[in-house]
Amino acid sequence: MRSVIVAVCVAFAGALSSATAAPCHAPALEQLSRLAPEGYQVYRRAKDKKFFTDWISCDNVQLGLTTAVHETVHMITEEENAYPLIDGRRLPRVPERRPMFPPKLAASGFDASSTYVETYMKPGAATSAEEFGYLLNELNAYTHDLHAAVQLRSLSIPGQSVHHRDGLAALMAFVAAYTEHARTRHPATWSELQRPELRQTVTTLWAQSEEVMGNSCRTPDYGYEAPVFLDHFCRATIHHALGALLGRPPRCPVSCKEKHVSSASQPKRRGL
Helix, strand or coil, X not given: CHHHHHHHHHHHHHHHHHHHHHHHHHHHHHHHHHHCHHHHHHHHHCCCHHHHHCCCCCCCHHHHHHHHHHHHHXXXXXHHCEEECCCCCEEECCCCCCCCCCHHHHHHHCCCCCHHHHHHCCXXXXXHHCCHHHHHHHHHHHHHHHHHHHHCHHHCXXXXXXXXXXXXXXXXXXXXXXXXXXXXXXXXXXXHHCCHHHHHHHHHHHHHHHHHHHHHCCCCCCXXXXXXXXXXXXXXXXXXXXXXXXXXXXXXXXXXXXXXXXXXXXXXXXXX
């Protein structure tokens, strides 16, 4: 369950912050406010400010801040029962146990050895494997995450590869696969996805992720697994389920499909 993963990560981040991160909280938040104002709004919107700051590490301020934004978006989603958008709007959250098939049934087309597949789509791993609403929750969190990472790129550690683009690429691929499985194999779910409110939620979250992914393409060394995941929806057309919901083919960020690091490079894993 997602709550278990977060609880373990919070405990680790809390131990780290008590040892090294506390002195950098104030300057890190100032940098977030100056460089990534939408990320700072996530901090301001959070009721529990310590939850946010516990993710900040002085050893890697950029990674800590983007992870804090990511995890706090999850917290806000729970508190407000809505998906908070980068522009400050909110979208209705997809209720649990709606008559929709579990996302884990759409995992067969992905490499099971991928950390993202194992974490978010493997049966029994996380709520996102069981509930489509939680898959959208992850899509939104990774969208905020990458948006903040690009804005905070001046804080990155020289020579270190942290592949911020991979998470969003993975979640976009999972959502695209889910909608196509719904169209071709699960008529009840496909009918649900075409209901106006749910369709609006899916297409708005998707359009937001498209924009953030496209804007990230100019930032090198941000994608390791991303090119493989992007292929899953770059091949989609207006006849694909996602295209039918959007009313247009999904946009393919072509330059993001190019690997900016060699296959021998070992990526630094993002906090999940």
